[in-house]
Amino acid sequence: MPLPFDLVGYPREKIYLIKDGVVKDGVYDHLTALKYNRKCTGNTLSPEHASFGALPFNLAMKEGNNSVEEMISGTKKGIYISRFHYVNILNPMSIQLTGMTRNGTFLIEDGKLGRAIKNMRFNTGVIDMLKAVDMVSKERQIKSGFIGPTVAPYLRTNNFTFSSKTSF
DSSP states (O other): OOOSBOTTSOBOOOOOSEETTEEOOOOOOHHHHHHTTOOOOSOOOOGGGGGGOOOOOSOBOOOOSBOHHHHHHTOSEEEEEOOEEEEEEEETTTTEEEEEEOSOEEEEETTEEEEEOOOEEEEEEHHHHHHTEEEEEEEEEEEOOSSSOEEEEEEEESOOOEEEEOOO
16 A cells, blocks of 8 residues: 655655656655755655665556567567566666566467476666567556555566576
8 A cells, every 4th residue: 555655754756767768757765855956755764774765665667558468479489487586786876686586487489388497596787678678568466565566567578687597
């Protein structure tokens, strides 16, 4: 359930981080708003987590025009990821993320979902990954997160970097 205020009482504002494929703005907690002479956007964490800086809450991504079945059937060779184990920030300035797949990673071959494969670790850049998205699903899922829910469609991208396999 989205909250109308951040964790110290500032009202949250609707912010378009990216709109129509263009980066529009960022979010500001109390300290970064003061530092950059901006208005606080209601993204302040509790004092014990203030060192993280401003984090976006209640992320939502617009749906697309494709079904998940169309995305799979239009893929000659790929990997279907149904779940991530965790995601951490490697480099906040370039938005490099690391994490692992979990319990539902499958090969796609000739437009068909194939056999399960071992989980893998990834290190990928969000901007490059999003620039390579060529299909977005009509379906969206709501997932709980560290600070609030995320609403997102399925994405098909041609730029997602796996760095190693896992032991499980």
